[in-house]
Amino acid sequence: MARKTIDLRGEVVAITGGARGIGLATATRLTRLGATVAIGDIDEPRVKAAGEDLGLTVHSRLDVTDPRSFEEFLDRVERELGPLDVLVNNAGIMPVGQLTDEPDEVTRRILDINVFGVIVGSRLAARRMAPRRRGHVINIASLAGETFLPGLATYSGSKAAVVGFTESARRELRRSGVCFSAVLPTFTDTELSAGTPGTRGMRNAAPEDIAEAIAALITKPRPEVRVTRAAGLMSASQRYLPRR
């Protein structure tokens, strides 16, 4: 049976951490599907190059840990592209190391980017979306948030926090017309996972697999989507089907 083509024309989508990896693959795929995409990333030269390559109007420096930087990014998106329909909170880091050796500043940085950045982005986007009774916040968590992986305790905890936060926000805001979804990718071949011991020889997903799951999610919001291996093996949790 032929797969229905996804049409995202008319959707204004902002993606954090869009300069490379899953964020860039998502920006590329959504643009091809007709969405009007903006990318923000702390890596200014790379986000500029990626944005120019894709012909995007908005490709800006963004530090998700700085609420002012985030607000300015969203202001620019809405000023230049129109009301925000979808925010993909994708920026994240994954330092690997033994918990007992982890310096405080590494712990703080992981939580700042992976948790605080996601919560701030969700809040700022929901404030804009709720009065219009339309919008979708997609938070990129990880299967690591529910699986034991040695050397990744703080990262796993941060991703479990994203899952819990997203579900709580979803319930709190569902009557306002704003959807919340969490995407839990398996190991995916990007620079983030390149140095991770234990992923070698595994059948990882490609960033394009995660991008495809996100594209499908935009057309049909679900609370949680687990991307377990490759496109086609995507399994969606049926535990909390949205009421809308």
Ligand code: NAD
């Ligand atoms: P990546 O390292 O390739 O890309 C992450 C991007 O985020 C980079 O461009 C980086 O500059 C940007 N970034 C980092 N800190 C930032 C900040 N403070 N503000 C704005 N941008 C910032 O990583 P990826 O593999 O594409 O991961 C994307 C997301 O997917 C992350 O949240 C990651 O935890 C999650 N994830 C990745 C995997 C994997 O195996 N690659 C698996 C599950 C979940």
